[in-house]
Amino acid sequence: MQAIVVAAGRGTRMGPLTETRPKPLVPVAGATLLEHVLDAAAGVVDEYVIVVGYRGDQIRERIGASYAGTPVVYAEQDTQEGTAHAVGCAEPHVEGPCLVLNGDVYVTSALVEALAGADGTAMSVMPVADPQSYGVVERGDDGRVTNVVEKPTDPPTDLANLGLYRFTPRVFEYIDTVERSERGEYELTDALARAIDREDGGVTAVSYDGPWLDVGRPWELLAANSALLAEQEREINGTVADGATLTGRVVVEDGARVRDGAYIEGPVVIQSGADVGPNAYVRGATVVGPDVRVGNAVEVKNSILMADTAVGHHAYVGDSVLGADVNFGAGTKVANLRHDDAPVQVQVNGELVDTGRRKFGVVVGDDTKTGINTSLNAGVTLGTGTRTTLGAVVTTDKGRD
Secondary structure: OOOEEHHHHHHHOOOOHHHHOOOOHHOOOEEHHHHHHHHHHOOOOOEEEEEEOHHHHHHHHHHHOEEEEEEEEEEEEEOOOOOHHHHOOOHHHHOOOOEEEEEEEEEEEEHHHHHOOOOOOEEEEEEEEOOHHHHEEEEEOOOOEEEEEEEEOOOOOOOOOEEEEEOOOOOOHHHHHHHOOOOOOOOHHHHHHHHHHOOOOOEEEOOOOOOOOOOHHHHHHHHHHHHHHHOOOOEEOOEOOOOOOEEEOEOOOOOEEEOOOOEEOOOEEEEOOEOOOOOEEOOEEEEEEEOOEEEEOOEEEEEEOOOOOOEEEEEEEEEEEEOOOOEEEEOEEEOOOOOOOOEEEEEEOOOEEEOOOOOOOOOOOOOOOEEOOOOOOOOOOOOOOEEOOOOOOEEOOOOOO
16 A cells, blocks of 8 residues: 655744754654654555655655655655645555555554555544544444534534545545635645545544644644653663663664763663763753764753754753754753743744643754853744854844844
8 A cells, every 4th residue: 555645844833943844854752753654654555655845855865765665756746735735746656545644743553554454535533622623523323424624613523633544546536626725725624525425435434542643833842752752662772881870761872972970861862973971961751863962061851952963061951942053052041931830832933822831941943053151031932043142141032143
């Protein structure tokens, strides 16, 4: 069976991390979002059809012509005109029944296998506590889908559409009849509605109750990181000094180094080329990315540090996401807690959004550098290439000067 993996979008809500990479290539738990999706489908897929668009060359370079031995072909979505349009771009490569997966939504292999094992057209559903935030699915007595209502104020059920599907080739006929929605896009749910009405045997609802994480915003990236790292096993392949302490589920990849006096409390991943310590404290669900430097008297907690970033000495990073090639000057401190204990708020596409998290630090774009003794307030975003001066106190979002 083939799998169409939609990976064409930029993901503006994940900015500034997606200013320099497509959202499916944002790393979480030691691999990209896209690679986690491909891994989940590996047991049932004999070819991936990856739909690329924004910075698609990076995806082609990262994944190549095969992934873990499974062939990969690419379809180009030149303009992002909606999910139905994206799937339609894959039509020349699809030969039979196929799965449709999102390149930025974490699911388990159990869900993918259940979808693949269904007959005809099928969709994944899961009961949720707040169905009004999702597409809500109605089913008949025979378990077939009768209707999908987008974000209703009075949800008829608590079943959410998880956005993963099994389609027959007729889906492309349905896509050809779809018109632009109110937001100007061709929606895959409109094609699904036609399948509900016309498909022989209707549409099966495949129930699921496991992990499902729609990773749209930086704090959701941290949630996915925590969920994935909770499943990892301890594995030490790199160099660990006798004076270092590692407790719990810690992974030290080959080529990584942990120096004397470092204290690492899992779940933590220290990737190849990273250098931690001496006397550093790394804890919580944290990924120290490839070739990252965490130096003397630095504490990193529940964070993601992307490739080639340096937090050299006497710094604190908590509940934060630091992009690639970031340098935190000595004494840089991140605040991750409001004094009133209210949830931290973050600006997303110009709108102040409640993260729902009591603790959340900062989001830092690639190639950002802070001056020594910089203080960063909870919820602050630093754009790509930002610079701060020594002793700076940053309480609002800051971009490149």
